[in-house]
Amino acid sequence: MGLDLHKHGGNLTEEARRLGVSEHALLDASASLVPFPPPAALEECLKAALQGSALRSYPDCSHQSLREAISSFHGIPPSMILPGNGAAELFTWAARDAATEGVSGLPNPGFSDYARALRCWDAPYIDLNLPLSWSATTPQPFPLLPKTDVLWITNPHNPTGQLWSHDSIHKLIKKHSLLICDEAFLPLAPNGEQQSLLPLITKYPNLVVIRSLTKLFGIAGLRLGYAVGNEHRLKKWQEWRDPWPLNGLAIMAGVRLMTDKKLLSNWINRVHQWVSVEGSWLYNKLNSIPGITAHPSAVNFILFKNTSSVSRLRERLSEKHILIRDCESFKALGKQWFRVSLQDRVGNQLITSAIQEIVN
Numbered sequence: 001m002g003l004d005l006h007k008h009g010g011n012l013t014e015e016a017r018r019l020g021v022s023e024h025a026l027l028d029a030s031a032s033l034v035p036f037p038p039p040a041a042l043e044e045c046l047k048a049a050l051q052g053s054a055l056r057s058y059p060d061c062s063h064q065s066l067r068e069a070i071s072s073f074h075g076i077p078p079s080m081i082l083p084g085n086g087a088a089e090l091f092t093w094a095a096r097d098a099a100t101e102g103v104s105g106l107p108n109p110g111f112s113d114y115a116r117a118l119r120c121w122d123a124p125y126i127d128l129n130l131p132l133s134w135s136a137t138t139p140q141p142f143p144l145l146p147k148t149d150v151l152w153i154t155n156p157h158n159p160t161g162q163l164w165s166h167d168s169i170h171k172l173i174k175k176h177s178l179l180i181c182d183e184a185f186l187p188l189a190p191n192g193e194q195q196s197l198l199p200l201i202t203k204y205p206n207l208v209v210i211r212s213l214t215k216l217f218g219i220a221g222l223r224l225g226y227a228v229g230n231e232h233r234l235k236k237w238q239e240w241r242d243p244w245p246l247n248g249l250a251i252m253a254g255v256r257l258m259t260d261k262k263l264l265s266n267w268i269n270r271v272h273q274w275v276s277v278e279g280s281w282l283y284n285k286l287n288s289i290p291g292i293t294a295h296p297s298a299v300n301f302i303l304f305k306n307t308s309s310v311s312r313l314r315e316r317l318s319e320k321h322i323l324i325r326d327c328e329s330f331k332a333l334g335k336q337w338f339r340v341s342l343q344d345r346v347g348n349q350l351i352t353s354a355i356q357e358i359v360n
């Protein structure tokens with residue numbers, strides 16, 4: 001039995017094996033990561049870490065240096081920050097809390113990992129169906145959905161790319177016993193930070209915000225995320241998890257990236273510029289192909305609907321070494337939907353001309 005139980009984008013190793021090519025030969029538009037190499041400072045930091053004690057010694061269980069680095073970036077006390085082995089690890093602990101609060105509501109279609117995390121604890125959850133068409137307005141009001149005890153929000157939403165307005169989700173905090181807001185993609189969205197719930201974190205103990213550095217810096221292999229929330233809640237999470245969830249290299253990388261304000265602001269500006277320019281380019285190009293409808297997105301991936309099943313399109317693209325995310329595994333979508341993650345212009349041109357050739 002294979003152990004690849006989780007259906008996500010970015011299955012590079014598996015696809016390369018299936019196609020009999022090296023991973024480098026693939027253009028991966030199925031996982032939504034920044035496509036340029038990470039900042040040079042990161043490579044220098046990792047080299048230095050290898051020469052120091054980061055490999056030999058157990059990492060600092062308190063993650064104090066990383067907490068302080070993240071704290072200095074957000075202006076939030078270190079005690080309200082818990083670094084994690086990617087955002088995904090932190091969903092597991094958020095779900096354990098959710099299990100004690102009652103029924104979780106999962107906006108649908110949505111990121112499947114919340115349900116994985118809830119199932120760990122036999123926590124009850126229901127799908128809350130999102131409308132499948134929306135305007136190009138950014139930010140958008142969060143739709144009115146049936147009330148549950150716990151609400152999981154993704155801002156911007158995956159796979160739709162909708163950026164929810166701060167005001168519309170702020171109102172929901174008081175209506176739920178726990179609100180978990182996954183802001184993994186927020187730093188990539190131009191003007192996204194204005195919609196963050198982080199400024200409310202000291203006011204609402206029932207709010208948890210989860211962030212990730214893996215998409216912003218294109219470092220998914222390193223595994224680096226953090227939760228921001230009530231100090232007592234995060235202390236419990238720390239007691240539940242294993243003593244060394246983050247490795248020494250990831251900790252040093254996180255400290256390096258989060259303390260360098262200039263590097264961060266230059267990087268984020270570059271990412272926003274790329275999302276704006278390439279986002280509208282890819283949207284217009286693919287939308288102009290007969291049969292394909294693009295859906296407005298505020299971030300670095302776009303959802304498309306085809307008039308027929310995209311399984312042949314996905315297969316033909318993979319033969320050309322291009323991976324897109326078919327959306328069959330997203331409940332509420334199905335065979336006609338696919339998601340493409342923005343690349344640099346050369347990559348986006350390859351994707352659009354390949355799709356054009358296949359559908360013609």
Ligand SMILES: Cc1ncc(COP(=O)(O)O)c(C=O)c1O
Pocket residue numbers: 008085086087088089111154158182184185211212213214215220223224225
């Ligand atoms: C909405 C969303 N949140 C979080 C994650 C996982 O982030 P990380 O790599 O930090 O675990 C993903 C990965 O695809 C995602 O789509």
